[in-house]
Amino acid sequence: MRIITVFIAMVSGLAILAAYFLKGLFPVLGALQSQLLNAAILLAGVAALSGIFNLLSVHAGKVRRGEKGGIYSALLVVSLFITFVLGLILRPGHEAMQVVVMGIILPAEAALMGVLTISLLYAAIRLLRHRADVTGIFFLLTVVIILFGSATLPMIGSIPLFGDFSRWWSQVWALGGMRGILIGVALGTLVTGLRVLFGADRPYGG
Amino acid sequence: MMNFIELIVLAVGALLLGVIALWKRKSPAKLREIPALARLSRLLGLSVEDGTRLHISLGSGNLLDMRGGSALAGLAMLRHIAERTSVSDAPPVASAGDPLLGMLSQDTLQAGYKAAGAAELYSPSTGRVAGLSPLGYAAGAMHISTNENVSANIMLGHFGSEVALLADAAERGSTAVIGASDNLTGQAVLFASAQEALVGEEVFAAGAYLGVGASHAASLTLQDLFRWLIILLLLGGAAAKLLTSMGIL
Numbered sequence: 001m002r003i004i005t006v007f008i009a010m011v012s013g014l015a016i017l018a019a020y021f022l023k024g025l026f027p028v029l030g031a032l033q034s035q036l037l038n039a040a041i042l043l044a045g046v047a048a049l050s051g052i053f054n055l056l057s058v059h060a061g062k063v064r065r066g067e068k069g070g071i072y073s074a075l076l077v078v079s080l081f082i083t084f085v086l087g088l089i090l091r092p093g094h095e096a097m098q099v100v101v102m103g104i105i106l107p108a109e110a111a112l113m114g115v116l117t118i119s120l121l122y123a124a125i126r127l128l129r130h131r132a133d134v135t136g137i138f139f140l141l142t143v144v145i146i147l148f149g150s151a152t153l154p155m156i157g158s159i160p161l162f163g164d165f166s167r168w169w170s171q172v173w174a175l176g177g178m179r180g181i182l183i184g185v186a187l188g189t190l191v192t193g194l195r196v197l198f199g200a201d202r203p204y205g206g
Numbered sequence: 207m208m209n210f211i212e213l214i215v216l217a218v219g220a221l222l223l224g225v226i227a228l229w230k231r232k233s234p235a236k237l238r239e240i241p242a243l244a245r246l247s248r249l250l251g252l253s254v255e256d257g258t259r260l261h262i263s264l265g266s267g268n269l270l271d272m273r274g275g276s277a278l279a280g281l282a283m284l285r286h287i288a289e290r291t292s293v294s295d296a297p298p299v300a301s302a303g304d305p306l307l308g309m310l311s312q313d314t315l316q317a318g319y320k321a322a323g324a325a326e327l328y329s330p331s332t333g334r335v336a337g338l339s340p341l342g343y344a345a346g347a348m349h350i351s352t353n354e355n356v357s358a359n360i361m362l363g364h365f366g367s368e369v370a371l372l373a374d375a376a377e378r379g380s381t382a383v384i385g386a387s388d389n390l391t392g393q394a395v396l397f398a399s400a401q402e403a404l405v406g407e408e409v410f411a412a413g414a415y416l417g418v419g420a421s422h423a424a425s426l427t428l429q430d431l432f433r434w435l436i437i438l439l440l441l442g443g444a445a446a447k448l449l450t451s452m453g454i455l
Contacts, residue, residue, distance in 0.1 A: 021213045044270060044306055051305025051335035054312075055346075058334050068353045112341045112371070119370040123399035130401055139397060178390060181406040185388045187432050188410030189275030191425040194220050196278055200227070200421035201413075202317075203281035203310050 006199045012036055013197045056080060145169050219428060226424035235414065235423040242384050242402035243415040249358045249382060250290050250416075258357035259296035261350050262287060263372060264311055265363025265387065266303025266340045273364040276388035276409050277307050280362040281314050282422070283412045287360070288318025292327055296355055301336040303343025307363075308335035344368040348375035361385040361400070362412060365392035373399035386412070 019033030059073035067073075083100055090096055124143060128136055149166020152158055195201040253260050262284050267277035284300055291298050300311040312333030319328040336346030348371055351359050359376040361369060365387040373396065376383045385396035386404035396403040404412070407429060413422035449455040 017216070021209050040270060047305040047309050048338070049305075051308050051338065054305075054308055054330075054333075054335045055337075058331050061331060069349055072349070109339070109341050112345060112368075116341075116367060116370055119374040119399070120367065120395065122374065123370055123395065127398045130399075131397075139394075181390060181393070183436060184407030184429075184433070185275075185409070187429045187436075188279070188407040188425075189272065189388065190216075190219065190432075191223065191428050192275050192278050192282075192410055194216070194223050195282075195421050195425060198220060198224070200223075200419070201278065201282050203278055203285070203314055 005204060006202060009202070009204060010197065010199050017197065052080070052084075142169065142174055146174070219432070222431065223421070223424055223428050226427050227421045230420040230423045230427070235426065237411075237415060237423075237426070240404070240408060240411065240415060242386075242404050242408070243412060245382070245402050246360060246384050246412070247416060249360075249384070250287060253296075253298075253357050254291050254294040256357065257295035259294075259355050260287060260291060260298040261347075261354070261356045261359045261381075262298055262300045262311075263347055263359060263361040263363065263365075264300060264302040264307055265361070265365045265369075265392075266337075266343045267307065267364030267388075268304050269306050269310070273388065276386070277302075277304070277363045279410045279412065281307075281310055282418055283360075283362055283416065284311060285314045285318045285321075286413070286416050286418045288315045289322045292319045292322040292324045297327065297329070297332055299332050299334065299350055299354065299356075301334045301343075301347040301350060302363075303335070303337055303340060303347075305335055305338070308333060340366055340368045341371075344371040348372050351376045351381050352379040356381050358382040358384065361387070361396070362404075362409060364388055365396070367391050367395050370395045370399050 015029065016033050016036055019029040023030035023033065056077060059076050062073040063070050063077065086100070087097060124140070127140055130136070131139075145166050146169070148159060149163050149169070192201070196203065249260070252258075262280070264277055264280040264284070267273035267275075269277060284298075287298055298315075300315060302308040302311050312330055315333050316325070316328050319325050334350075336350070337343035350356060351372070352375055356376075356379070359372065359381055361372060361384070363386075365372075365385070366389055369385065369387065369392050373383050373385065377399070382402075383400040384402045384404075385400035386409035387393050387396060388409055393403070393405055397405065410429070411426055413419070414426050446455060
């Protein structure tokens with residue numbers, strides 16, 4: 001069974017990859033690629049449903065066992081059930097469903113964004129507690145330079161010359177570092193993909 | 207023409223990966239020390255000894271697009287962690303912000319338990335989908351570290367700025383935080399808020415450092431080879447441009 005799983009994964013992956021390069025020469029590869037990708041999208045849709053059931057079962061279990069924070073889990077289960085049933089009956093485009101999205105989900109996410117701002121500020125303040133080294137100091141210095149470079153101060157406006165310095169700092173040093181990191185991430189992604197493609201890594205339990 | 211070059215790069219990469227993996231089996235790799243990964247290795251042992259739980263956050267990377275790379279790296283690490291800590295009193299919990307990733311985390315955990323010979327101890331509730339949007343995922347996962355006797359949060363996957371919420375919750379629960387993301391914003395936030403952060407391609411190095419297999423060590427060597435090639439190409443390109451502008455070329 002394990003060998004069959006690995007075989008199916010490798011052949012599907014190689015067929016999709018081959019189609020990217022060779023579908024001009026072999027049109028059958030293009031058709032196969034679109035069939036496989038459609039199947040993957042369909043499976044991803046089913047996985048979303050399975051993910052919701054997983055969320056439901058974990059939180060229902062918390063309520064049943066009376067775990068700490070169980071009240072929030074109960075709230076989640078009830079809300080999920082009501083929204084799911086309403087969505088099935090009324091369809092997602094219905095006005096009541098829009099109220100759920102615009103009146104509950106969006107404000108809740110906006111509130112989380114607000115909390116996130118405070119968390120980020122707090123993280124910046126305690127940065128030197130975690131990392132009192134050259135990298136930490138440069139990181140904080142860059143944040144301050146870019147923040148003041150883009151800010152307009154009351155009575156003064158933009159700080160003379162500082163805006164140009166900030167732009168130079170972000171366009172040369174920060175952007176250079178960013179590109180270096182992105183090249184590293186791209187190489188890592190490429191090599192991880194190759195490992196999965198040739199079955200060295202099997203995240204599907206094979 | 208570009209397609210042809212890409213195909214050649216992939217073919218050469220695959221060939222080199224195979225050859226280097228065979229070579230690494232005979233002579234193990236010597237790796238520079240990365241403090242975050244050294245600490246991760248210690249935390250695995252500590253969690254088994256003191257009966258606390260590890261929370262592995264896999265982020266909200268979608269496996270059907272380019273964000274899937276770091277999620278796959280996270281799954282490889284999860285498999286190893288499950289294998290090493292499956293017999294602990296409090297088994298590890300994995301959370302994901304994408305349904306496909308959640309399913310794979312369950313499958314990976316189960317495979318880890320089987321490999322450790324403790325298949326009967328596996329519980330499907332240890333692989334969870336905590337939310338379906340990045341912020342929803344953060345809101346769902348931040349309670350795991352504070353409510354479930356977690357001693358360390360290991361975040362490896364695709365995270366954006368929402369990871370600050372997770373790191374903050376873990377910090378308030380006095381749990382260790384090791385974080386890595388393939389996203390630049392996520393990396394910057396983790397650098398500021400996590401006790402140990404992995405930067406850039408270090409997110410893909412965890413497997414090699416934890417001794418997952420020769421293919422992981424080979425990946426690092428291959429990345430280094432490609433990196434040197436890119437450096438040489440960039441320097442060559444800059445030199446050629448300079449010489450052209452001076453009228454020499």
